[in-house]
Every structure is written in C-alpha cells, then in structure tokens.
Amino acid sequence: MIKRDSNPEKRYGDRLIEEYGYDKESIRFKVPLSKGPARYTTDIMVYHQGRPFIVVEIKSPLKDITRDAEEQLKQYMIASGAEYGVVTDSINSFCYKAQEFSGGFSLTRISDIPSSSSIENNTNPSNKLLPIKHLQEIIWNEFDSLRATSNISKDSTLLDFIKIITAKLYDEKENKSKPSFYSGINDDAETVKSRIESILLNIKEKIGISKEIQLEAKYVKDIVVRLQKYSFLKSELTTDGLNIMYPQLIMSRELGMKVTPYNLVKFAVELVGIQKNHLVIDPACGLGGFLVEVSKHGAQILGFDINSATIDLARISMYLIGQNPLRIIRQDSLQPIEKYNIEPKKTFIGQFDLVITNPPFGSKITDERLDYYQFKMPSGGMTESMFLEQSTRLVKNNGRIIIILPEGFLFNAQNEAIRKSIIQDFKIEAVISLPPKLFAPVFSIKTSLLVLRKTIPEPNQKIFFAKVIASDSKNNSSDDYEEQFANIVEAFREYQQKNTISRKHSENVILTRILESNRLDFDYYSRQDLDKFKHPARLLSEIAELQLGAKTEQLPQKTEGSQVLPVRGQNIRDFTVDSSSIVPIKIDRQLNYKYLTLANDILMTRTGNPGNVGIVEQKDPFFIKENLIRIRPKIDEVDPYYLLAFFSSREGKEILQRVTTGTAIKTINLQNLLSLQIPIPPLDIQKRIAKGIMDLLRMKRDIMQMQAESETRRKIVDEGVSTLFQGEKYHD
Numbered sequence: 001m002i003k004r005d006s007n008p009e010k011r012y013g014d015r016l017i018e019e020y021g022y023d024k025e026s027i028r029f030k031v032p033l034s035k036g037p038a039r040y041t042t043d044i045m046v047y048h049q050g051r052p053f054i055v056v057e058i059k060s061p062l063k064d065i066t067r068d069a070e071e072q073l074k075q076y077m078i079a080s081g082a083e084y085g086v087v088t089d090s091i092n093s094f095c096y097k098a099q100e101f102s103g104g105f106s107l108t109r110i111s112d113i114p115s116s117s118s119i120e121n122n123t124n125p126s127n128k129l130l131p132i133k134h135l136q137e138i139i140w141n142e143f144d145s146l147r148a149t150s151n152i153s154k155d156s157t158l159l160d161f162i163k164i165i166t167a168k169l170y171d172e173k174e175n176k177s178k179p180s181f182y183s184g185i186n187d188d189a190e191t192v193k194s195r196i197e198s199i200l201l202n203i204k205e206k207i208g209i210s211k212e213i214q215l216e217a218k219y220v221k222d223i224v225v226r227l228q229k230y231s232f233l234k235s236e237l238t239t240d241g242l243n244i245m246y247p248q249l250i251m252s253r254e255l256g257m258k259v260t261p262y263n264l265v266k267f268a269v270e271l272v273g274i275q276k277n278h279l280v281i282d283p284a285c286g287l288g289g290f291l292v293e294v295s296k297h298g299a300q301i302l303g304f305d306i307n308s309a310t311i312d313l314a315r316i317s318m319y320l321i322g323q324n325p326l327r328i329i330r331q332d333s334l335q336p337i338e339k340y341n342i343e344p345k346k347t348f349i350g351q352f353d354l355v356i357t358n359p360p361f362g363s364k365i366t367d368e369r370l371d372y373y374q375f376k377m378p379s380g381g382m383t384e385s386m387f388l389e390q391s392t393r394l395v396k397n398n399g400r401i402i403i404i405l406p407e408g409f410l411f412n413a414q415n416e417a418i419r420k421s422i423i424q425d426f427k428i429e430a431v432i433s434l435p436p437k438l439f440a441p442v443f444s445i446k447t448s449l450l451v452l453r454k455t456i457p458e459p460n461q462k463i464f465f466a467k468v469i470a471s472d473s474k475n476n477s478s479d480d481y482e483e484q485f486a487n488i489v490e491a492f493r494e495y496q497q498k499n500t501i502s503r504k505h506s507e508n509v510i511l512t513r514i515l516e517s518n519r520l521d522f523d524y525y526s527r528q529d530l531d532k533f534k535h536p537a538r539l540l541s542e543i544a545e546l547q548l549g550a551k552t553e554q555l556p557q558k559t560e561g562s563q564v565l566p567v568r569g570q571n572i573r574d575f576t577v578d579s580s581s582i583v584p585i586k587i588d589r590q591l592n593y594k595y596l597t598l599a600n601d602i603l604m605t606r607t608g609n610p611g612n613v614g615i616v617e618q619k620d621p622f623f624i625k626e627n628l629i630r631i632r633p634k635i636d637e638v639d640p641y642y643l644l645a646f647f648s649s650r651e652g653k654e655i656l657q658r659v660t661t662g663t664a665i666k667t668i669n670l671q672n673l674l675s676l677q678i679p680i681p682p683l684d685i686q687k688r689i690a691k692g693i694m695d696l697l698r699m700k701r702d703i704m705q706m707q708a709e710s711e712t713r714r715k716i717v718d719e720g721v722s723t724l725f726q727g728e729k730y731h732d
Contacts, residue, residue, distance in 0.1 A: 008060045008090035009043050015090070016056075019130050019229060021116035022046055026053075035079040042076045052080040054113055062089035070096075074107055084113050091137050092145075111183075111225035118185065129172065129231035138230065139165070142223055152214050159309050160215045164223055165232075166207070166316050167199040172233050174202075183224045189217035192224050207325045209312045260358045260404070261438060264449075265289045267485035268356065268402050271430065271492055272451060274299050281352045281394060283333035284359040284387060288314035294356065295323050302352075304331040334365065334386050336372045337393060350396045358404040359387035375418035384409055385418055392426070395454050400429075407433065407446040408661065410520040413671060420518045427453040428463050428514070430492060433522035435470035435481070448521065462511040464495045467522045469508060484508075517675035523658040524672070535681040541674040543637040548606070548670055549624035550595045562589050564596065567622040569605035572614040575644060575697060577603060577622060587623060595630075596621035600640040602631040604647065610668045611656035613647045615640060617697075629670060638680060641690035646678065648693070 009029060016022045031045040031052075044056035055076045059069055065087055073085045077098050085096045085107065096107040117128075132138070143161055150157040171181035180199050183192045193213060200211035213220060268290070274280070276298035282290050285303030287310065295301050301323065305311050308330055315325035331340055337348050361384035370381050373389055384405050391401045409415050410431070422428070430451040436444050466488045471480035491505035501509055512525050516539075519525075540546070563584040571578050589596065597603070597616045605612040607627045616622060624630050633640045646652045659672035680686075 008058050008088075011090040012056060012058065012088055013044060015132075016044070016046060019115075019132060020113070023116075031080075033076060033079040035075070038075070038079070040076055040079055042080070045080065045082070052082040053084065055080055055082045055085040057085070057087050058089065059087055060089035062087065062092045062094075065094040070094075070107065074105070077107070078105055084110075086113050091134070092141050111222040115229060129234070130229055131231045131234035133235070135230060135232065135235040138227070142226060146215075146219060146223065150215060150219065155309050156214050159312055160213045161223070162313060162316060163200060163209065163213060164196060164220065164227075166203070166209075166319070167196050168227060169232050169320065170203050171199050172231065181224065182228045183221050187221070189221040192221040193217040196220060196224065203319070207312075207315045207319050209315060259287060260289045262289065263482055263485060264404075264434070264438065265293050267489065268404075268449060269293045269297070270485075270489050271432075271449075272354070272400055272402060274354070278353040279351065280354045280356060281348075282357045283355065283390060283394065284357045285314055285328060286310055286358070288317045288328060290356045290358070291328075292317050292321055292323075294354070295321065299354075301327055303328040304333045306330065306332045332369075333390060334369050334372075334383070336369075337390075349393050352394050352396060353399045354402065355391040355395045355399070356402040357387065357391065359384060361387075361406050361409075375415070375421070377414055382415075385415055388422075389418065392422075392454070397454050399454050401426075401452040401454070402449065403452075404434075404447050404449050407448050407521055410448055411524060411669075411672060412661065413669070416518055419520060422452065423457070423514055423518060423520075425454075425456070427455050427457040427461070428520070429453055430464040430466070431520055431522060432488060433465075433467040435468055437470065438468075438481070450520070460513050462499070462513055464492055464509070464511060465522045465525050466491065466509045467526070515675060515677075517672065519672070519675070521658070526658075535679045535685075537677040537679050538637070539674065540631075540676045540678055543634055543678065543680065544602075544643070545632040545634075546670060546674060547594055547624070547630045547632070549626045549628040549630070550592070551626045562587060564589070564621055564623045566625055567597075567603065567628060568625050569608050569612070569627040572603055572605055572612050572628075574614075574700060575648060575693065576614045576700070577616055577618075579618075579622070585623065589621075592623065595624050597624065597630060598632065600633065600635070602633065602640060602644055602647070604629045604631060604668070606668045606670075607665060610660050610666050611647070611653055613644060615644045615697075629668065629673065638678075639683070639686040639690045641693050642686040643678070645689050645693045 013027055013029065016027055017024060026047045028045050028047070029043065031042050033040040033042055042055050043058040045052055046054035046056070055073060057069070057073050057076065069087050073087055073096065076082075077085045077096075083098050085098070087094045093112075095110050095113050097110050099106045099108050143158075146161055147154070147157055152160075168181050171179050175181075180195055182195075193215075197211045197213055200209070200213075203209075204211050274294050274297035278294075278297075278299040279302070280291070280294045280299045281302045281304070282288070283304045285291055285305050288303055291301040291303050291314070295318075303314055305314065305328070311328055311330045314328045318325040318328055329342060331342060340348060361382065363383045364380040365383060365386060366380040369386075370376055373381050373386050375381075375385055375389055388401075388403055388405070391403060395401050410419070428450070430449075432449040432451075434447045434449060436446045438447070468481050468484050468488070487505065488509065491501050491509045494505065495501055495511065501511060510522075510526060514520070515525075517524075563586055565579050565582040566585050567577055567579070567582065571582060598621065599616055599619050601616040603614050603616065603622075603624060604610075605627060606629050631643070633643050647656065655676060656668065659676060660666050660668050661672075681689075
C-alpha cells in the first residue's frame with residue numbers, strides 16, 4: 001500500500017509549489033464559497049491574477065472518483081468561477097476543466113491541471129524538470145490507474161508502461177537540450193504516442209526491445225502529461241529505503257510476479273564476495289536483480305530467461321546501469337546445454353565462476369527435457385531440482401552456486417537423492433533459512449539460500465547454518481531484515497577465516513556436520529548440535545523401533561479371530577491411551593502383529609495434532625491405525641517413561657516441530673523422526689524424570705477414580721430425591 005500523509009492538504013499544497021510552480025501567496029486553504037443560499041468550504045484554492053483558478057477537494061483515501069465527489073467539485077467550481085478542479089488524496093488525482101455552454105455548465109476530464117509555467121507559455125512544457133521525494137508513489141499510481149482501464153492484456157500493459165518509463169529516462173539522459181518526452185498544449189494523442197515511439201526507436205539497437213506500443217494513444221498521452229514535469233534521474237526513488245531499478249519497482253506491485261527483494265539480492269552477493277572479471281550467470285534471471293548487483297563489482301554477466309516480456313524488463317535494467325542489455329538472452333535454461341540457441345556457438349559447461357539464481361519452483365516438467373536430468377520422479381521433474389542440477393553443470397571447478405530453494409526441498413524424501421549427490425560432490429558453505437513472508441504477497445512459503453562450492457568436501461566438515469528471524473512488522477518488508485543480513489555476513493566471514501563463530505553470533509547461527517539423514521534445513525540442525533546438549537545424544541532409530549499404523553485399506557475385515565481395540569490419534573490423551581469409547585474389532589494377530597502394541601510402547605500422533613504422545617500401560621494389545629506412529633523403546637537403552645516425558649516437554653515439542661511438514665495438513669515424517677537426536681542422560685536421571693511422569697499418571701488415575709465415585713454418589717442422591725416425589729420414604 002502507498003503511504004499517505006496524515007495531512008494530505010499540506011502535502012498537495014507542497015506539490016502545487018514544488019511540482020506545478022505556484023507561489024505560496026497564490027494558494028489558500030479552507031476557502032469559504034457561496035452560491036445563493038448554499039454555503040461551501042473548499043480545501044484548497046489556487047489563484048491566478050487574483051481570481052480563483054483551481055479548486056482542490058481532498059478525499060482520502062481515493063481509488064476512484066464517485067459521482068457525488070464529482071458533483072461536489074462542480075458546485076465548488078460554479079460558486080468560485082474557477083476554470084479547473086481536482087479531487088485528490090494528495091497522490092491519486094482526478095482533474096477537470098470547466099466547460100460552459102448556453103444554458104449549462106459541465107466538467108471535462110483532463111490528464112492534469114496546468115502548471116504555473118504552462119499558463120504563461122502556451123506551447124511546450126518547460127525544460128526544467130522537477131526532482132521530487134515521492135516519485136515511486138506517482139509511478140505506482142500511474143500504473144494502477146492504467147492497469148484498471150487498459151483494454152490490452154496484463155503482460156502487454158505492464159511492458160508498454162515500462163517502455164514509456166524507459167523512454168522518459170532515455171530522453172532525460174540523452175536529450176537534455178531538446179527533450180522529446182512531452183505533450184504540448186495542442187498535441188493530440190496520436191502525436192504524443194508517435195513521439196514516444198520515436199524515442200524507443202532510437203534505443204532499440206541498444207536494448208533490443210521493440211518500439212511499438214500497443215496501448216491506445218489516449219492512455220499514452222495521459223501518462224506523458226502527468227510525468228513530463230518530473231526528473232526521474234534526480235528524484236529520490238526508493239522502496240523499503242533502498243535505491244532500486246524502475247522495472248523492479250513496478251514489478252514489486254505486480255502480485256503475479258516473484259521479484260527477489262533488493263536486500264536479499266544484496267545480501268546474497270555480499271555473502272560470497274564478487275571479484276572483478278568473474279564470469280557470472282543467472283539461468284533464471286527474471287528482472288535481472290542479481291545481475292544488476294554483481295555487475296557493480298565488475299563481474300561479467302550473462303542472464304537467461306524463457307519469458308520474452310521479462311527479458312525486455314531485464315534488458316532495461318541493464319541499460320539503466322550502463323551494462324550491455326544484450327547480455328540478457330531469451331533461452332530455456334532447462335534444455336540440454338549443447339542445444340542452447342546462442343551465437344557464437346560455445347560450450348557453457350563448467351565455464352562460470354558463479355551461478356546465482358532464484359529459480360521458479362513448484363512446477364513439474366514432463367516433456368522430453370526430462371531425459372537430460374538424473375534426479376527426477378516417475379511423474380516428472382520439479383523445476384527447482386532441475387535448475388539446481390543444471391547449475392552444477394554450468395559452474396566451473398571451485399566455482400560457486402548461490403540458489404534460493406523452497407525449504408521443503410532441503411528435507412523431503414523425493415529430493416533426498418539430489419541432496420545426497422550435492423553433499424558428496426560439493427562443499428556446502430552455507431545454508432541460510434529465510435522468513436516465510438519475504439516474498440509476500442506472491443507466496444509465503446519458507447525458503448532457504450544455499451551456497452555451494454564445486455570441490456570435494458572434507459570429511460565431517462562443519463557447515464555454516466543461519467536463520468533470518470521473521471519480522472513482527474505488519475509490512476514485513478525486506479528492509480526489516482537488513483541488520484540480520486549484515487550480522488550473518490559478518491558471522492560467515494568469521495567462519496571462513498577462523499572456522500568458528502564468536503558468542504555474539506551464536507543465537508541464530510550454528511556450525512554442524514551433515515547427519516546421515518542428508519537433511520539440509522536449519523530447523524532440523526538448530527537442536528541437533530551435540531554441543532548444545534548437556535548429555536550425549538542418540539538417534540531415535542538407535543534407541544527405539546518405529547512402526548507406522550495400518551492404512552485404511554489394510555484394516556482387517558473378519559468375523560472370526562481375536563478381539564483388539566483399534567486406536568486412533570483421537571484416543572491419545574494426557575500421556576495415555578483412552579480406550580473407553582473404542583469399539584473392538586476382530587483380527588488375525590499373526591498376520592497383523594506389526595500393528596499391535598506391547599506394554600510400555602509409546603504412541604505418537606502423526607497427523608491432525610502431530611506429536612501428541614501417550615504410553616501403553618495395558619498388556620492387552622491395541623491395533624494402531626495410520627495416523628499413529630508406534631515407538632517401541634529399547635529398555636536397555638532408554639527408560640520408556642523418560643522418553644514419554646521428553647516428547648511431552650516444551651523442548652521435545654519444539655524438536656518435533658522440525659520433523660513436521662505441510663501447511664494445510666501437518667504431518668510427521670517417519671524417516672525424519674528416525675534421525676531425530678535425543679539426549680540420553682545417565683540412568684538415574686532418566687529414572688528420576690520417569691518417576692515424575694509416573695506419579696503424574698497415578699494422580700490422574702486417582703482423580704478419575706474419585707470422579708467416578710463422585711458420579712456414583714451423585715446418582716444415588718438424585719435417585720433418592722426422585723423417590724420423594726413418588727411418595728416413597730427415602731432411606732440412606
């Protein structure tokens with residue numbers, strides 16, 4: 001959302017002075033008006049030669065003009081005799097010119113109100129361009145208005161708008177003495193559009209974008225009229241407090257596009273450091289944010305993207321910073337590299353010092369390109385996995401890959417093969433967990449940034465893991481994370497130089513080796529670091545046997561056999577299994593023995609409310625269903641009641657959250673659970689903790705028995721009282 005001043009009257013008054021050139025003496029606030037018996041007060045009046053010239057009515061916020069607001073402005077203009085009127089919230093404005101005719105008065109919509117200089121000079125606008133502080137809001141407002149009224153496609157509207165912005169920038173930069181980006185007082189819309197296309201023709205060879213504009217001429221003229229007076233090159237253009245390129249600024253408003261936030265781009269580049277003349281490629285360059293940043297360090301860049309509109313936008317970004325726009329090429333990066341349609345023909349395999357990218361993810365590839373990739377599923381290949389695999393081919397020996405991936409990629413089973421390959425063949429230098437809303441509102445899933453070096457890793461080498469903590473700010477802008485990004489860069493530098501980190505960085509940074517699970521997510525390792533446990537830790541798979549419950553189709557349908565009680569997640573309550581409402585079923589115990597429980601087994605809910613645990617105290621077996629995991633502790637390794645207490649504790653629940661996946665339906669992954677590290681204190685400490693939870697369970701049973709006895713007594717009293725109404729004598 002665009003921020004509005006708490007005093008829009010003052011802000012628009014300032015704009016009338018700074019942008020339109022009116023002096024303070026010609027502007028008055030809260031001017032009373034009258035027409036017959038009617039009395040009005042207009043918010044702002046601009047005077048020319050002592051007479052009312054422009055009526056300004058403030059309506060905040062203002063997204064569209066209403067008939068009532070237009071009629072109100074009309075009455076104010078009639079009462080004052082002003083020639084022009086505007087309804088505005090200080091940024092979004094609707095402008096009008098009075099049209100008198102015999103027997104009536106009407107308003108005609110115009111692009112903008114006249115400036116002070118255009119009143120005196122009835123030809124072209126002044127060459128003096130105005131720098132302003134809120135240019136980004138002006139641009140956003142123009143784009144929002146155009147998008148709401150344009151009759152061409154969304155993508156074409158976007159591209160044409162950025163072409164107009166680019167024409168403005170080029171004209172301001174190259175045609176200072178004789179600007180062409182203007183709409184004269186008497187210019188019709190087609191003349192203005194033709195003038196803008198002439199500017200684009202001049203830069204066609206430099207940028208490689210077409211000069212044609214699909215927008216109707218009237219829209220082009222409206223934009224030019226409202227933007228011609230501003231200096232884009234001298235204005236302060238910021239978003240989240242940072243200078244950015246115009247395409248990124250505009251695209252950050254487009255909900256359908258994933259734009260890598262500038263602070264994240266800057267952080268990724270600073271993290272690894274870029275040397276002059278490094279050859280850098282982004283195989284999914286989008287708007288070119290990464291390439292813009294690395295080019296500041298003197299790197300040679302190359303960008304690929306499959307979307308032609310996106311390519312045009314990235315080329316504009318390159319042009320604006322003085323780089324060669326033609327280094328951005330339309331190319332399907334996921335094709336076999338030898339099939340790249342790029343001249344001159346050359347191999348790209350193993351050529352790049354750095355591959356840096358934020359690829360599209362969540363899509364599945366099923367066409368012939370899939371044959372080129374080793375790591376895929378029978379149903380197809382996920383784009384994130386394919387871009388990572390392609391990056392490993394593009395990078396040279398000892399070169400680096402920086403890639404942003406969905407966090408699920410770092411731990412889910414379907415990507416374990418490619419993770420294992422990366423762990424074996426690359427030195428994993430860093431894994432940075434990013435907050436889930438960093439890319440909002442396009443998506444809000446958690447992502448991580450990986451830094452890989454193409455060299456054989458040392459055995460048991462410790463990896464740098466860090467986490468950017470989610471901001472409490474409602475805006476959740478990338479600017480909220482600037483301090484954290486800087487601290488992580490500092491910690492990473494320290495790790496590279498000393499192979500350790502100081503205490504001041506230890507809160508959200510850990511150094512640890514990769515465990516046998518081949519997981520790479522921060523949350524998994526944040527509690528896995530053995531140095532943080534007071535006692536030695538063991539994998540859960542080493543101290544217990546785990547079994548998933550029977551799936552629905554595996555449930556026995558028998559009329560004969562042994563009766564058992566089928567247990568579901570809803571039966572796990574208060575550390576125990578509540579069997580009071582379970583209806584028995586008959587099964588063949590010999591065929592279904594693996595789904596049966598023994599005394600001291602721990603049952604854990606896998607879905608619904610994952611991680612809820614209860615211990616089996618009865619000898620008669622339960623039959624576990626699919627939303628449960630049976631944990632059978634090895635008695636000689638760990639006390640079952642200690643394990644129950646651990647999973648029920650606050651710390652245990654936090655650890656279980658790391659093996660819980662999914663958003664709509666949260667689920668504990670069995671393989672991840674097997675790899676969980678459990679602190680194992682000496683047996684006497686285990687017994688002491690176990691006794692505490694056993695005492696708690698005993699008290700619970702006593703309370704339940706007292707409640708049952710109380711209920712029995714209550715029934716006796718109720719029955720006794722009811723006999724009084726039947727005329728019978730009550731006996732205790």
